[in-house]
Amino acid sequence: MMSLIPGPEDLYLFHEGNLFRSYRMLGAHLAESEGERGVRFAVWAPHAREVRVVGDFNCWDGSGHAMNKVSTWGVWSLFVPGVREGEYYKYEIITSAGTLLYKADPYAFWSELKPGTASRICSLDGYEWTDQEWQSRKTSQSVYRSPLNIYEVHLGTWKKKPDGAYYSYRELASELVDYVKEMGYTHIELLPLAEHPYDRSWGYQATGYYSVTSRFGTPKDFMYFVDRCHQAGIGVIMDWVPGHFVKDEHGLRQFDGQPLYEHSDPALAEKPEWGTLAFDFSKPEVVSFLISNAMFWMDMYHIDGLRVDAVASLLYLNFGKPRGQWVKNVNGGDENLEAIAFLKKLNRTVFACYPDALMMAEDSTAWPLVTTPVDAGGLGFNYKWNMGWMNDMLKYMETDPYFRPASHGLLTFSFMYAFSENYVLPLSHDEVVHGKKSLLNKMPGDYWRKFANLRVLFGYMMGHPGKKLLFMGGEFGQFDEWKDLEDLDWEMLGYDSHRSMHRYVRDLNQLYLRESALWELDHQPEGFAWIDPHDQRQSVTTFMRSSGNPEDVLVIVCNFTPVYHAKYRIGVPFAGEYVELFNSDAGEYGGSGKLNEGILRTEDVPWHDRQDSLHISLPPLAAVIFKPVKIKRKRSKTTTRRGKADA
Template sequence: MNERLYNLMDWAEIEAVTYAETDNPHSLLGAQVTDEGILIQTFVPTAAAISVVCGKKTYPMELEDEAGFFAALIPGKRIPSYTLQVTFDSGDTACWQNPYDFEPQITEKELKRFRAGICYDIYEKLGAHPMTVKGVPGVYFAVWAPHAMRVSLVGDFDLWDGRRLPMRRLSDSGIFELFVPGLPVGTLYKYEIKAKNGLVFLKVDPYANETEEQPGTASVVTELSGFEWKDQDWMAGRKKHDLKKEAMAVYEMHLASWKKKENGEIYNFRELAPLVASYVKKMNYTHVELMPVMEHFSEEFWGYQVTGYYAPARQYGTPEDFMYFMDYLHREGIGVILDWVPAHFPKYDFGLGGFDGTCLYEHPDPRRGIHPEWGTYVFDYGKPEVSNFLIANALFWAEKYHADGLRMNAVASMLYLDYGRQGGEWAANMYGGNENLEAVEFFKHLNSIFKKKEPGAVLIAEESAAWPGVTTPVEEDGLGFDFKWNTGWTDDLLGYMSLDPIFRGYHHGELTFSMIYAYSEDYMLTFSHDDIVNGKESMIRKMPGRTAQQEANLRVAYAYMVAHPGKKLLFMGQEFAQEEDWKAEKELEWDLLEKEEHLEMQRFVSELNDFYRKHPALYRMDYDPEGFEWINSISANENMLVFTRNTEKKEDTLLVVANFSPVTYEKHTVGVLWPGKYKEIFNSDRKEYGGSGAGNPRVKQSRKEECDGRKDSITITVPPMSVLFFAYTGTAPRAATNREAKMDNKKKQEEL
């Protein structure tokens, strides 16, 4: 052994490297300037020989430890550009640049921001990022694992051997990093973590932008900056629009079960793009909402148990494929909202749970960290780095994939510490209450920064426990969401509609109750996947009566949703009255469209959406009490409601008459706001939709006859089980008396 070399070497550090216990490998394995020359050390198990190649000169390295530790002392006072030429025991050879000669690519300022939970572009730093450092192309890896004893990068490139590429801990940030020269895009990798208790395990990258196809679970090095976006007009327009004052008809989709290929395989993102865009435009929806398309390992939970928060689901294609999907829909004028799951995450061994051997992402107290109903982990929202992970993730989907909004699942489970728990199974907050104060602060932080950085994109809450101020601005001490699903309205209406009409009069309050609280939040009205799954029956099967009666009832339910204040959402398949309840493993029953009644329902929904989008009264003032006025809310015996939808313009006013009974009311008088003409412009009971065809083909002139507390009224025909919309067309000219007519005629004669 070379004595000069021996004396320069730190044998304690060498032992830490060979036993895979180091968290500062660069201090040993990086080239070092010494008084004797340049010391170069490397650890390559299974290497038979290694040489340092500097330009045209080659310096053989000495084997200092039989485990595979080599060293060489080469002349010079400055570290040269060099490569390591390796010959393995097998006889194979390889050549690479030393990964331990490169500086961290994360600044101290960025580390401080991350520790404070405000590094909103942390996804640009953590994860795997192809880049060029000091003129050398490679991939930069960084992962947060503060309690790990050691973290190593593993993959095919190092035989999945955690001894070969240990990573460097950056001060007290808990971040481990390493730049590996020469790795290409498409490389599979994981992190091997050695916990303080000595256990060694593999984890996928929490910030990975792509994953391998299942059943594999490895992360994949990918490049997100290569796609050429063409939706600039859409993105520019989005910033200027206020969706609260615009039409919003959302088609909720589960991509894997919407349509399948003839062989039963699912379509990928690129194949789906034109299919979805064409259908959604035909049906006159403004947006689609996608059930989770983030990477998830099992379709059993419909995507709501996410394993890759920063990666689109590989079953649908690559990140670039998803960008193509988003870009295509935007260019077709369709917005895209993504379901997003910050409420919980699954317990897979390769995932976020126990990431560094401790409860890192999940709350350490099982009374807060484990969800009793779903058997999943709950995020520790009070930990700045965890909050940063989630907030940055929301921004990531809007920034990198141009998402127009996120719909948050199970918000109530985040807000209440006792959600799904019995007495003694939950821990109170510092004030003794059941509110999760850390989750409240998380939502306020998220909504505040999201609005600043992504103007025009929206955040939607599914919150079912009547938490106050969900859509109240953060500045007014609310949570700051843009919209909230009105699950109470859905439950009340479906409960009412399921009754035989003869009993509905006793439940009339279920129809009118929603308007008591309609302006307490900015609501979205929904018939979602939650309403038709797990044996709850499809929308058509919830309706009473035989087929024709069920169809009429369903048309009324849909038309009433459009008439009621709030944005609209309908789950796929319900637009053509799918008969079975939804099952994620099965394609929708598209063959039903061969039957006239299902085709009629599809036509009805398409034209109803078109009607909705063309009439500002149905959306402009959804969240202003002046946008709605009761005419008659007390006709329980007739199962009827009459009201108006309004804007600031009188001529936009729509009179709505909703009949939830199978009775035709002829010569039925209803009060109106103003004297003038009223024209029926939409009728859910048209023959083209499968209805009776009864209605009001002629314009109705109001009369000075008091009704419903109004001085003026019109007399109309109200078809059975129908919703009618009348447009106010202005005041009719007053008819001349006989004397006035004679005088006018005499004046004309004199002029002649």
């Protein structure tokens, strides 16, 4: 059982910013004293005059349960006998000014269901995990040379029951996991799961960083969900928000009557764009709190990785602030030096314990070396969302095909920097909400052309170097943008066009899993080569992807206009025979059915700076993928004794 008082070594490390599992020391933990079971409470509140524990067990009267200050820097602790799992509690804090505050536990493992705001006693021990095969497989595979195709999900609106009730974690462990497996995704990315008071914050404005939201069940229900994902071969990534927190009274804001988790200077604390508060990374205890939280989700819930939200807001002091509110660091610059140091420390710590973790930066800046190890001068993430690619591609796809030739650079520019970081190509929730329209409805043209445009976008995305992410609903062409209080428009699958799109995405995902050329060298220039980036007039791009086997190549041709080319010549890497491996214009996908059937044989016609070429049928608004099935070995030129070349 747990000791009744936090140990001096843990206290020292916590106040130094180096206690990376501080959730074991702080919070509410089952303990035993002189044969009597109860709970040991511990909380950091250095500015408080007094701290008491209130809850069901004392009728919310803290007069008999004052906590003891056990460290000079403000950790308070108390053992309360007889308290049982499931009971509600808060901290009653008497501030230095004599004000009475009632605060939820920052380290609570379970929270009262909204609109309630209390914490709940909860032990996370005792769940029997059955994901050993998954964990073993993770350690034996390189995350960089493996397929990574992410389905981004908001659990509250993926699917709801007829009466509007949420599906529970255990119900989602069947419904959602089976669906993701069938659709060919490798990972689920969940919008933030930390407890949050307001549904429409989607979890990005949390009050309980250690509490998996009670909207969908208990902590052990969520363990079951993750376990079921792993049994199905699906990884779990969670959106994680270390940049800011909500101002609700029961949360972290002025926790002990003064700024504690936030900076004391409002110019540094306020996030005016979001109406939230920034963490103060200059406080070692805040660093311990946040790094421990990242470790907590991996330790206790077997989360496979974190997508770190809004990294740009961490890197720069003045992110989202009007010019009149700008501040400078000690060097006179805009960089948030303490936050940068925190990110590096975070990634070093996570990878020291979980070398196969996914640490993904959602970063919209041009900050260099985001996915370079800390020891080599980088921030230490192993993936970064490619926001530049996303913005360029959506801008291009929203352009009428007639005008696309003038924007051809938007298609090709991303290849100039595709290997500067380890990228994920995201089509995320942020792009289909707040009036931005759904992916399908962004596409120009009539009904048929909208679907064809979306198919070619997805095909181009799958061929482009980088791992993949798609937000829920995009896979069947949701016509309305994401309605964040309602579930997806699953009834659309009753219509042919949406059903065909759904089948297309499933088949495209399955193709991705089968073809190692699409992912094995995602982050190396050797895995990509242009065949023709210059057909601006016809808005066509042609390129190759290859795996570690130089003969394992795919030729990808994308036509971004509704013009059909019955004879389109492309240069190819090898002479021989090719087959059409995939065509987004196939009839079963809602296309016009203009396919390249049978064996395609190369001609000895130089094209695109290559010795051999193919004539193909290039459908309108389509992505077509070819693969060599028989390579013809040509005799290389040899030198005779007389020094002449024989062909």
